Amino acid sequence: MTAHSDNPDEDGGRPEPPPGGSDQPAGDAADVFGMKELRDALSGPPGDTDERLGTEREALAGLKVRAQQVFGGSQYVFTMGADSVRMAEMPSEEIDETQETYVRASGHPALVQQTATASRVILLRGAEGCGKYATARAVLLESGCRRLYRLDPTADLKHFDAQTVPPGAGFVMENLAQSAADSLTPFDLRSLDAALRKRDGRLVLTMSSKVQLPDAELERTVTEVSERADPCDVVRAHLLWRSGPGQAARAHRLLGRPDVASLIDGMADTPELARAAEAGRLLAELTGPDEDIARQVAERLEQLDLCGPRSIVPWLEELPDLATQCLAVSTAVFGGEAYETVASLAERLRDLLQPPETAEHPDRPRNKPFASSGSQRLKAIHATLIDSEVATRHGGARGRVVRFRDPDTALRVLDVVWAEYDTLREVLPVWLRQCAAHQLPTVGVRAAVAAGVVAQRTFETIRAQVLMPWATGREPRLWHAAATALYVAAEDTAHTEAVRNLVTAWSGAGTESRLRAVAARSWRILFEKEGAEPAWALLHALAAAEELDVVDAVCTSVTEYLALEEGRYQREALDLVDQWVVSGNYGPERRFVGQLSFLYAANDLLGPGLGETGEGSDALWPELLRASARDPVRQQEIAVLWEAVLNSADVFESAQEILAKWARMVEPDNRGRRALARLLAACVSTPRTERIIRHQAAVWSRAGAGRGAPLTAREVLACLDMRSNSR
Numbered sequence: 001m002t003a004h005s006d007n008p009d010e011d012g013g014r015p016e017p018p019p020g021g022s023d024q025p026a027g028d029a030a031d032v033f034g035m036k037e038l039r040d041a042l043s044g045p046p047g048d049t050d051e052r053l054g055t056e057r058e059a060l061a062g063l064k065v066r067a068q069q070v071f072g073g074s075q076y077v078f079t080m081g082a083d084s085v086r087m088a089e090m091p092s093e094e095i096d097e098t099q100e101t102y103v104r105a106s107g108h109p110a111l112v113q114q115t116a117t118a119s120r121v122i123l124l125r126g127a128e129g130c131g132k133y134a135t136a137r138a139v140l141l142e143s144g145c146r147r148l149y150r151l152d153p154t155a156d157l158k159h160f161d162a163q164t165v166p167p168g169a170g171f172v173m174e175n176l177a178q179s180a181a182d183s184l185t186p187f188d189l190r191s192l193d194a195a196l197r198k199r200d201g202r203l204v205l206t207m208s209s210k211v212q213l214p215d216a217e218l219e220r221t222v223t224e225v226s227e228r229a230d231p232c233d234v235v236r237a238h239l240l241w242r243s244g245p246g247q248a249a250r251a252h253r254l255l256g257r258p259d260v261a262s263l264i265d266g267m268a269d270t271p272e273l274a275r276a277a278e279a280g281r282l283l284a285e286l287t288g289p290d291e292d293i294a295r296q297v298a299e300r301l302e303q304l305d306l307c308g309p310r311s312i313v314p315w316l317e318e319l320p321d322l323a324t325q326c327l328a329v330s331t332a333v334f335g336g337e338a339y340e341t342v343a344s345l346a347e348r349l350r351d352l353l354q355p356p357e358t359a360e361h362p363d364r365p366r367n368k369p370f371a372s373s374g375s376q377r378l379k380a381i382h383a384t385l386i387d388s389e390v391a392t393r394h395g396g397a398r399g400r401v402v403r404f405r406d407p408d409t410a411l412r413v414l415d416v417v418w419a420e421y422d423t424l425r426e427v428l429p430v431w432l433r434q435c436a437a438h439q440l441p442t443v444g445v446r447a448a449v450a451a452g453v454v455a456q457r458t459f460e461t462i463r464a465q466v467l468m469p470w471a472t473g474r475e476p477r478l479w480h481a482a483a484t485a486l487y488v489a490a491e492d493t494a495h496t497e498a499v500r501n502l503v504t505a506w507s508g509a510g511t512e513s514r515l516r517a518v519a520a521r522s523w524r525i526l527f528e529k530e531g532a533e534p535a536w537a538l539l540h541a542l543a544a545a546e547e548l549d550v551v552d553a554v555c556t557s558v559t560e561y562l563a564l565e566e567g568r569y570q571r572e573a574l575d576l577v578d579q580w581v582v583s584g585n586y587g588p589e590r591r592f593v594g595q596l597s598f599l600y601a602a603n604d605l606l607g608p609g610l611g612e613t614g615e616g617s618d619a620l621w622p623e624l625l626r627a628s629a630r631d632p633v634r635q636q637e638i639a640v641l642w643e644a645v646l647n648s649a650d651v652f653e654s655a656q657e658i659l660a661k662w663a664r665m666v667e668p669d670n671r672g673r674r675a676l677a678r679l680l681a682a683c684v685s686t687p688r689t690e691r692i693i694r695h696q697a698a699v700w701s702r703a704g705a706g707r708g709a710p711l712t713a714r715e716v717l718a719c720l721d722m723r724s725n726s727r
Helices: 029-033 035-042 048-063 092-101 108-117 132-142 178-183 186-198 216-220 231-243 245-255 258-269 273-285 290-306 312-317 322-334 339-353 374-380 409-420 422-436 441-457 459-471 476-490 493-506 513-521 523-530 532-542 548-567 570-581 587-604 623-630 632-646 652-666 670-683 687-702 710-726
Strands: 087-089 121-126 147-151 169-173 202-208 222-225 383-387 400-404 606-610 616-622
Touching (some): 048 409, 048 476, 048 587, 121 132, 132 147, 132 169, 132 202, 216 222, 273 290, 322 409, 409 441, 441 476, 459 493, 476 523, 513 548, 570 632, 587 623, 587 632, 606 670, 632 652
Parallel strands (some): 121 202, 121 222, 169 202
Antiparallel strands (some): 087 147, 383 400
């Protein structure tokens, strides 16, 4: 690799090979690793990692694949021991909802009195839709519980360690299954009661009216929820609460309209109170002229009824044609992408499903007119176009994207398609593979998430039909997709151990490099399930690899580590890179991979700039510059790494190019220029480093408007001069 200098007589831009010892560069590591391909990865536009993680979060939420979402929403979920019951604290909004919208049936005061004097373990039984969960929350709050938690409904209560729970807490376990009820004994409840009394806690178990307890003593402890609240009152309560003070006038105006009153009165016989609550939410949140609101709410409720879990199969089968059915499946997987993309992917699925064109089965007879417009097909599958709020890596949002009107429809469609339709089950892996290698990276992420969701249902089948072909394919995007699908599959605790074993096996020495690359990209599985140490061990072992694909995967994963959860783990990730690059204890291969990892992150990660007050600004900064400007310790860590890469005989060209990008990015921003100047001044520990930085500043000054960064160069040079004068 040959360095480029504007002045061949000036050595400021070309690092001299340092003397031997632990600082010896990797030598011909560039040739071993294929530096040209790695440099290509470093020269792309920034934002890849943030776009990928953002799309993944959106797809995970759309398909509701997190195990804790079944019982805990998106809040923090934890366990109280290795074999303990998973639980999630109810968010403040859920507590407020109970306090502000719970409509008490006529028998509620007696119910509270009965449960207050009974065991600390309360068994509530009632018909479907009578509001048992809302009643449980209300009973606990009225009993004085200060914090409420939901328990994993699949958990074994024998592992609920009530002696270690927060004092004064209330717990709800919903929908106790008959199999779980059969295993309950009076001794279990007495033990829980005694432990909860010591902690001033309460536990409510809800169950369907069909569930019967095996012991007569247990049956006597059951509290029957025989009355339910007035659904019309539930609608009004949710409308008023969700409207809030700012929209209270609008809410009362709607309640005075005859069409809204008629809609509410029609809810009197609704089978589930949750449907009444949903009607109140829709009345509060739907926008438009008052005269259209009742109609909009009625249509949305009808869609929810059509897309219920028992209705998906007939709904799918009643769609007018294969193209519309495929659009429904494509929207389930790729909801959140532009309509043109979703429709194109639906066409690919239709091509896989329809028979070859013959005289008996013509694909499109000659002169057949166009029919079934996009808007008609979207209406048929109860989907719509909405303005996306998710930014793209190139700036701006995605424009108008496709989503089902009912957010639950996507997961229901995907589940039914896999479970019920043999023909679709045969072609779905082929289709997802085509989509995983799509030119749009966001499409590949969504395909991978969908594959992971299906893997939660049937792991071995998907491992053989999808994950292994992806992991051993020639297209690098398939390796990333395989890792994402494994990550999603591991969210189901039933498959966590199998996924971990697979990743461990693929990471072993002597394994095919593509599998090792997938293992490197699967680092988050170990990180989230077992902590930083196993994830570090995985990345550290693979950082010694010589194969290009493994090196690229490690660098991409370290960049992801730095970006995860808005930089929460930056310090840990920088420490790992520092050990590879600076310590000199882990060999030239790991030092080289550490340098590349730092440059991958320096090139890719962006964040909002800092204004004069230290708050966010509209300008974009390199994320690592932003981190250095906010924290002097982080500044020193990043400065050490910049000095290492600028002095590296292997990566100095890429380092110079990326540093020039930073200079151009902050050129219009006073605070950004000062932050970069201070960071580069902190890099200087040797005269040679200072010469390199001064030479780069001179290059930025000479490059001219648009290509250079003369203001940044002037700031950098002034900062270096000030440093020199102060010595």
